[in-house]
Amino acid sequence: MSRANDEYDVIVVGAGAAGLAAAAQLSRNGKSVCVLEARDRIGGRILTVRPRGAAIPLELGAEFIHGESPSIFEQLRLAGDVAVDTAQTRYRVPQPGRMKRSEDLFETMKERLKRIPKPRVDVPFAEFLEKHRRQLSPTVRAFATMLVEGFDAADSTRASAIEILKEWAGGTAADAPTFRPQRGYGALMDSLAGSLDPAKTCVQLECAVHEVRWRRGEVDVAYTRHGEPGAVRAAQAIITLPLSVLQLPALTPGSVLFTPTLPRRQVPLSRLLMGPVVKLVLCFSRPFWSEIDDGLHRDVAFFHAQGAPFPTFWTSLPVRAPVLTAWSGGPKAAQLLARNTDEVLRAALASVTEIFGKRRDYRKMLEAVYWHDWQSDPYSSGAYSYSGVGGGPAKKQLAKSVEQTLFFAGEALDVEESSSVGGALSTGQRAAKEVLTG
Ligand SMILES: Cc1cc2nc3c(=O)[nH]c(=O)nc-3n(C[C@H](O)[C@H](O)[C@H](O)COP(=O)(O)OP(=O)(O)OC[C@H]3O[C@@H](n4cnc5c(N)ncnc54)[C@H](O)[C@@H]3O)c2cc1C
Known part of the structure; x- marks a missing residue:
């Protein structure tokens, strides 16, 4: 009109x-x-790109549906689209190049947290972890910090302990079933x-x-x-x-x-x-992660290397495509955002090497990289x-x-x-x- x-x-x-x-x-x-x-x-x-030759929609912003979100599922229904279950197999890399299937640390963490009284007065999440260091092992504390930074894009020294604990007790936490809209957001x-x-x-x-x-x-x-x-x-x-x-x-x-x-x-x-996030969509000539170690990792959805500049990578499973997404949130992302684009890409490839070892020339196999700088975009100035x-x-x-x-x-x-x-x-x-x- x-x-x-x-x-x-x-x-x-x-x-x-x-x-x-x-x-x-x-x-x-x-x-x-x-x-x-x-x-x-x-x-x-939400910024979905589909460059020529790309087999799948590439999401430079939102990608996953966290939990069985009624509003999204209703919208999918109206759009005639469906949600695709994301594979959940996770591997972590305690030492560079050494991969290990990740035990369910989320469950362990939830169990331990249940035994701790909820804070009545709000404090930064990092302070809450420090206060209860006796009941929470270093592994659980490190995992909790990684989640707050990676999933919530938050600085654990500023995030509300009460709200983080509430989120982890709800249906959209990092352990909730995860989907993607089949045709992309x-x-x-x-x-x-x-x-x-x-x-x-x-x-x-x-x-x-x-x-x-x-x-x-x-x-x-x-x-x-x-x-x-x-x-x-x-x-x-x-x-x-x-x-x-x-x-x-x-x-x-x-x-x-x-x-x-x-x-x-x-x-x-x-x-x-x-919170800040740096998300790089890396398109390779081959899905090398599913080829190494005799195909041992071909069904892995997420790789975590806590110490790397990009501590999380994910594949496009259940769809098979030579695409790996690098993700960094919270303070680590803020550090990356202070660097130029070449340095950010170098940090991503260094993180790939930290996870998979020096088994391939990853830079040579990299065909294209897509990302959007949400931080310096004046209409978002951050991720979420x-x-x-x-x-x-x-x-x-x-x-x-x-x-x-x-x-x-x-x-x-x-x-x-x-x-x-x-x-x-x-x-x-x-x-x-x-x-x-x-
Ligand atoms: C990298 C990244 C990954 C993410 N991953 C996920 C995920 O996997 N799953 C998930 O559920 N969520 C994810 N999110 C979060 C999700 O994208 C947002 O929560 C959601 O899209 C926000 O929608 P909104 O309408 O509230 O805000 P926006 O999408 O930001 O909409 C606000 C609109 O206002 C416009 N605007 C701004 N300033 C002005 C102005 N002055 N005048 C007029 N218009 C203006 C903006 O351009 C924008 O279009 C991710 C976000 C990012 C950045």
Whole structure:
């Protein structure tokens, strides 16, 4: 339908999973919606590429479905897609080049943690581990730290112990069943965008929002498109900006100014943190990991080398492709991000050598590398959120609407499936429902 500058029932800021889910629900219910997106594409932190010759969709952002996420499974159903079970066999590398099948440390860790009273006052996770060093062996402590850094992309000296323990007791922890959308997350976003009623919805790309001017029942959103100013008006707005954008001090580059300001949101915003991740998709000429040691590792899904700059690698199993993904999260990722791209790639190949030994010329076998720097991308400034000390109540506080006029959604605000696509979709649907039932 119409272009921006018209009036709508609702403006949605951001066309990631949360924004598209909100727009889809509003449009299904007859609301006119304008989605304003800064990038030249939809999907936000979902970025699926399919280079010529690539046998599988390559995910530079979100890839896995953690646990049986109802919102994702429903979206898959609507998209006519299915979830593929990810293989779970894990090997760890206690010493360079020496691989060992990983015993179930998660179960052991959970067992030990059950015997420890939960902290009543929140502390950094590292402090919690230190306090209980007698009950938790060095192996369990090292494993717990690796999980917090690798899975939650968190700094264990800043992450909330209460929230980490809560996550590990829930259904989306690192030991939950894991899947991938068969056609990739990008196809899921395309299907969501395709479900918007074209007569009622307008998705405006390359519109970087810089101000949300509001009063009860009226919102004016100002943006810049190709250097030109623009504005749209609606009765209500759903804001799905990433945490890092919301945390920027007013009037700094990339920030979004709320007029009048929203002072009650400042404290909860400061209790959440954005974690860094470096994810490299390495395309080799051959799947060498399934050939070495007489094929012993051909059914391995994950390789972990705790000391390496990239402590985790995964294969594309159950699909067989010569693609290995290198993953580093939390403080290790922050260190990598201080280096240039060549150095990051060198660190990835050094990590490959640490895991598989010097048995091949890995650089020669490497045909292509794909990655996206989410940290220096101003529209994400990080990978995903985690709770800092005392951050437990922050998500609910930030999810509260303001005067039935401003509504908020996005992965950082979800309590059930935090930091994930499932969480982002749920918050978008929740915000749309609040608008509709107002
Ligand atoms: C490397 C990586 C790996 C991940 N792996 C997984 C995984 O395996 N499984 C999983 O579930 N999750 C994973 N995630 C997390 C997942 O991608 C996010 O939680 C989810 O996609 C967030 O959706 P969202 O809609 O809340 O935010 P976003 O996708 O960030 O959407 C917000 C939108 O707002 C736009 N925007 C920003 N600023 C402005 C502005 N000023 N004006 C207008 N628009 C603006 C952005 O461009 C973006 O499109 C991963 C993330 C990364 C980075």
